Amino acid sequence: EDQVTQSPEALRLQEGESSSLNCSYTVSGLRGLFWYRQDPGKGPEFLFTLYSAGEEKEKERLKATLTKKESFLHITAPKPEDSATYLCAVQTMQGAQKLVFGQGTRLTINP
Amino acid sequence: ETGVTQTPRHLVMGMTNKKSLKCEQHLGHNAMYWYKQSAKKPLELMFVYNFKEQTENNSVPSRFSPECPNSSHLFLHLHTLQPEDSALYLCASSLFRTSGTGELFFGEGSRLTVL
Numbered sequence: 001e002d003q004v005t006q007s008p009e010a011l012r013l014q015e016g017e018s019s020s021l022n023c024s025y026t027v028s029g030l031r032g033l034f035w036y037r038q039d040p041g042k043g044p045e046f047l048f049t050l051y052s053a054g055e056e057k058e059k060e061r062l063k064a065t066l067t068k069k070e071s072f073l074h075i076t077a078p079k080p081e082d083s084a085t086y087l088c089a090v091q092t093m094q095g096a097q098k099l100v101f102g103q104g105t106r107l108t109i110n111p
Numbered sequence: 112e113t114g115v116t117q118t119p120r121h122l123v124m125g126m127t128n129k130k131s132l133k134c135e136q137h138l139g140h141n142a143m144y145w146y147k148q149s150a151k152k153p154l155e156l157m158f159v160y161n162f163k164e165q166t167e168n169n170s171v172p173s174r175f176s177p178e179c180p181n182s183s184h185l186f187l188h189l190h191t192l193q194p195e196d197s198a199l200y201l202c203a204s205s206l207f208r209t210s211g212t213g214e215l216f217f218g219e220g221s222r223l224t225v226l
Contacts (some may be wrong), residue, residue, distance in 0.1 A: 004153070027132070034214060043201050043217035044154075087154070097142060097167065097205070097212045101153040 002027045006088050006102035013078055013109050021073040023088030027052045033071050034099065035064050036087040044087055047073075078109045114138065115218035117202050123224045128193060132221045134185040134202030142207040143185040144215065145177060148199040160185065161207050192225045199223075 003026045013019055025033065032051050036044035048057045050066040057064050061082065063074040073086055084105045089099040115136045124130050128181050136143065145157040159167035160179040172178075176188040185202055203215040 012170065041222070043117075043203075043219045046214045046216060046222075049214055064203075065130075089154075091212070097144075097159050098156055099154075099215060103151070103153050 002090065002092055002100045003090055004090055004100050004102035006086075006105050008105060009103070010106040011108070013107070015079055015109055015111050016077050018074070018076045018078070019020075020075070021086055021107070023071040023073070023102055024069060025071070025090045026069075026090075027090050027092045027100075029093035031091045031093050033066055034089045034091070035071070035073055036089065038085045038087055038104070040085075047086075075107070078107075080109045080111050083107055083109045115202055115204055115216055117200075117218035117219060119223050120219060121222045121224075123226065124189070124192065125226050126194070127187070128192075129190040131189065132187040132200055132202075132223075134187075134218055136183055136185075136204035136216075138206075138216060140204035140206050140216070141182050142151055142205045142212060143179060143182070143186055144203040144205070145178070145185065146201040146203060146217075148201055150198075154201065157187075180205075189223070192223075194225050196222055197225045 005024045007022045035047040038044045047091045048064040061076050065072050085104040087104045089101040118133045143160045147155045156169045157171045158177045163179050178186040193218045201220045202218040205212045206214045
C-alpha cells in the first residue's frame, strides 16, 4: 500500500532559524511528489512538483529536494508569514490522478 | 473570477437535510476532484471526473452524490449525513494528459458541520 509520512508533526522556530521538513514515502512507482502550503481555514496552495531523485526546486526561502525514499522541504531564514501547514503528496504510476497525502507538518515561526 | 471557487464556505445541516456544495474552476482544466479533510487525518480523495466523466469513486458512501455537468463545474449533493461527515470539503482541478495529471489547484473549501 502506498504511504506518505511527514515529520515532525509540528515545528516551532524563531524567525531566521533555518530547518527542514521531511516527507518519507513508500510507493510502487513514483510519478511525482508534490508540496503544498495550507493556511488555516483555506485550501492547499501548490508549491513544487519533483519527478526524479536528485531534483531540486526553489521558491523564495523554500527549497525542495527528492531522493528515492524521501523529500525534504528546506526553509532558510524563515519569517512569521511562512507559518502554515506544509503538505506532501505522491502520485504513483498506477494511480495517475490519485494523490496520496501525508498528514502535514504544522510550522510556526515566532518573531 | 480566477482559480477554483467553492460555495458555500460554511454550511451547517441536520442529519435529515439535503444540501449541495458547488465548485467552479476558471483555469481551463479538464479534471475535477472532491477531497475530504478531517482533523488529524490526511486529505482523502473522494471522486475524480475527467471531461465530465467519473473515473474514480474512492468507496464513498452513497449519501454523497457528485455531479459534473461540464468541465468547469462540480457539485457534491449531500443527504442524510452523519455527524462524522463534518469536515472541510475541498474541490480541486488539474490538467489531465495521457501521461498523467499535473499539479492540482484547490479551492478554499466548504466547512461542513452536521448536527
